[in-house]
Amino acid sequence: xxxxxxxxxxxxxxxxxxxxxxxxxxxxxxxxxxxxxxxxxxxxxxxxxxxxxxxxxxxxxxxxxxxxxxxxxxxxxxxxxxxxxxxxxxxxxxxxxxxxxxxxxxxxxxxxxxxxxxxxxxxxxxxxxxxxxxxxxxxxxxxxxxxxxxxxxxxxxxxxxxxxxxxxxxxxxxxxxxxxxxxxxxxxxxxxxxxxxxxxxxxxxxxxxxxxxxxxxxxxxxxxxxxxxxxxxxxxxxxxxxxxxxxxxxxxxxxxxxxxxxxxxxxxxxxxxxxxxxxxxxxxxxxxxxxxxxxxxxxxxxxxxxxxxxxxxxxxxxxxxxxxxxxxxxxxxxxxxxxxxxxxxxxxxxxxxxxxxxxxxxxxxxxxxxxxxxxxxxxxxxxxxxxxxxxxxxxxxxxxxxxxxxxxxxxxxx
Amino acid sequence: xxxxxxxxxxxxxxxxxxxxxxxxxxxxxxxxxxxxxxxxxxxxxxxxxxxxxxxxxxxxxxxxxxxxxxxxxxxxxxxxxxxxxxxxxxxxxxxxxxxxxxxxxxxxx
Numbered sequence: 001x002x003x004x005x006x007x008x009x010x011x012x013x014x015x016x017x018x019x020x021x022x023x024x025x026x027x028x029x030x031x032x033x034x035x036x037x038x039x040x041x042x043x044x045x046x047x048x049x050x051x052x053x054x055x056x057x058x059x060x061x062x063x064x065x066x067x068x069x070x071x072x073x074x075x076x077x078x079x080x081x082x083x084x085x086x087x088x089x090x091x092x093x094x095x096x097x098x099x100x101x102x103x104x105x106x107x108x109x110x111x112x113x114x115x116x117x118x119x120x121x122x123x124x125x126x127x128x129x130x131x132x133x134x135x136x137x138x139x140x141x142x143x144x145x146x147x148x149x150x151x152x153x154x155x156x157x158x159x160x161x162x163x164x165x166x167x168x169x170x171x172x173x174x175x176x177x178x179x180x181x182x183x184x185x186x187x188x189x190x191x192x193x194x195x196x197x198x199x200x201x202x203x204x205x206x207x208x209x210x211x212x213x214x215x216x217x218x219x220x221x222x223x224x225x226x227x228x229x230x231x232x233x234x235x236x237x238x239x240x241x242x243x244x245x246x247x248x249x250x251x252x253x254x255x256x257x258x259x260x261x262x263x264x265x266x267x268x269x270x271x272x273x274x275x276x277x278x279x280x281x282x283x284x285x286x287x288x289x290x291x292x293x294x295x296x297x298x299x300x301x302x303x304x305x306x307x308x309x310x311x312x313x314x315x316x317x318x319x320x321x322x323x324x325x326x327x328x329x330x331x332x333x334x335x336x337x338x339x340x341x342x343x344x345x346x347x348x349x350x351x352x353x354x355x356x357x358x359x360x361x362x363x364x365x366x367x368x369x370x371x372x373x374x375x376x377x378x379x380x381x382x383x384x385x386x387x388x389x390x391x392x393x394x395x396x397x398x399x400x401x402x403x404x405x406x407x408x409x410x411x412x413x414x
Numbered sequence: 415x416x417x418x419x420x421x422x423x424x425x426x427x428x429x430x431x432x433x434x435x436x437x438x439x440x441x442x443x444x445x446x447x448x449x450x451x452x453x454x455x456x457x458x459x460x461x462x463x464x465x466x467x468x469x470x471x472x473x474x475x476x477x478x479x480x481x482x483x484x485x486x487x488x489x490x491x492x493x494x495x496x497x498x499x500x501x502x503x504x505x506x507x508x509x510x511x512x513x514x515x516x517x518x519x520x521x522x523x
Contacts, residue, residue, distance in 0.1 A: 118498055165520045166416055168497040176499075 008054045009045050016059035017134035018219065022106035024066040025169060031131065031159050033073060041066035108171045108223050115184040116167045123158035124187045130155055133212045143209055144194065185233045185289060188216050192237050213237060228280045232290030239273035239296040242266035254401040258305035270300045288324040291316055310339040327359045331368060343372040363392035367402065374409055383409045415494040417456065417521040418501040421487060422510035428488030429463035440509035448493065453504045458491030485514050492521065
């Protein structure tokens with residue numbers, strides 16, 4: 001088998017999987033059967049492209065092949081299948097053998113089905129990776145450091161609910177779209193975050209999840225060009241990811257924003273993110289992803305930590321808190337307050353977040369508090385807060401960082 | 415059309431006498447409301463208070479509801495809906511969601 005064909009099939013898997021699966025689901029209205037047919041089509045491509053050459057539009061070839069397999073399977077099983085609940089699909093669909101260009105794009109339907117609010121967030125994430133990204137179940141399990149059996153059960157259960165409860169295969173109507181899109185963007189952002197800071201385990205960055213998240217957001221931007229929050233998320237991921245190489249040192253230890261080597265940041269990604277943000281802000285009423293991106297962008301474009309435009313950061317946090325009032329935003333806003341008004345003002349805000357109680361298990365809360373106390377010279381309290389943060393982290397890089405911080409706190413109370 | 419059960423949960427003991435007047439009025443209008451949305455109630459019943467419940471497990475008969483909790487099953491209705499989104503739309507209009515919650519379950523078959 002030639003490497004060129006293997007490479008072409010691998011490329012088509014990465015680039016076209018979602019399209020091929022989404023178009024096939026429209027025919028089968030059964031996710032499992034569609035997946036099986038799409039897998040078979042990719043396997044068949046290895047052989048067929050060797051004999052006949054790599055087609056000009058691999059996605060079209062694969063879609064046609066997968067749909068044919070689906071139609072054959074449905075004809076074979078028509079009696080059995082009439083007993084099974086099928087995906088609900090509102091309009092009549094017609095088969096179009098010419099494929100690609102004539103086929104309406106079903107990728108969005110698949111995305112909204114996978115991220116339906118009737119599915120648990122963890123199921124949404126697993127289904128998105130499995131069905132939208134075409135990741136294998138063992139790979140997904142590895143990414144989230146859970147057993148393959150658990151992940152397989154999670155995916156099976158979610159697929160079963162989609163079929164049994166009849167979660168529809170469609171893009172939500174305009175009145176529901178903002179909420180439903182927010183759920184989709186949250187799933188992608190969680191994927192990115194899971195890759196960016198793996199919640200447990202040895203390495204801080206899990207590159208494959210990060211790239212999947214970036215790829216998915218780019219796809220959504222192309223499919224929904226008028227949705228500003230999609231651009232906002234894309235900008236957020238680009239700007240955050242531009243600092244990826246500098247977030248850990250050679251030994252894999254965490255490096256704080258203030259100590260990162262700014263010359264190593266990806267300037268092209270930061271500039272692209274900035275363009276997206278400016279474009280969305282000009283349209284007015286930015287959402288939470290755009291505002292988070294704008295904050296990240298102020299940091300990314302500052303010549304140094306000290307020269308960061310902290311009043312601008314604080315103003316953006318005020319706007320963010322207005323559209324998305326969560327305790328995590330309040331905590332991050334307190335960090336900006338510390339830079340503008342000093343640690344005392346920030347500490348009282350952190351106290352308010354503590355009293356709120358919702359961030360009880362969140363390690364950054366005691367870590368921020370510890371840092372403020374340290375700057376105020378309240379060493380004993382700072383050490384206690386660092387220890388509280390240590391009890392809550394699972395990530396080795398973050399734990400190591402906190403241990404270093406704790407060690408740097410003077411032990412004599414002055 | 416697929417059928418769904420909307421199981422209505424209310425604060426314990428789920429006595430119909432505790433239902434505020436506005437909620438009761440809304441229950442009386444619920445069926446018409448759903449018809450406007452293209453859904454239909456096939457059957458619907460309110461239950462007597464959970465203090466009247468008896469639980470049977472195997473041979474054992476005990477006084478009280480199956481689960482002791484802050485909220486209890488207080489009624490149910492069976493609706494026809496095109497898909498889960500359609501059923502959830504109907505569920506959101508159910509007045510039981512004001513003081514308690516409803517659970518939507520697809521009916522087997």
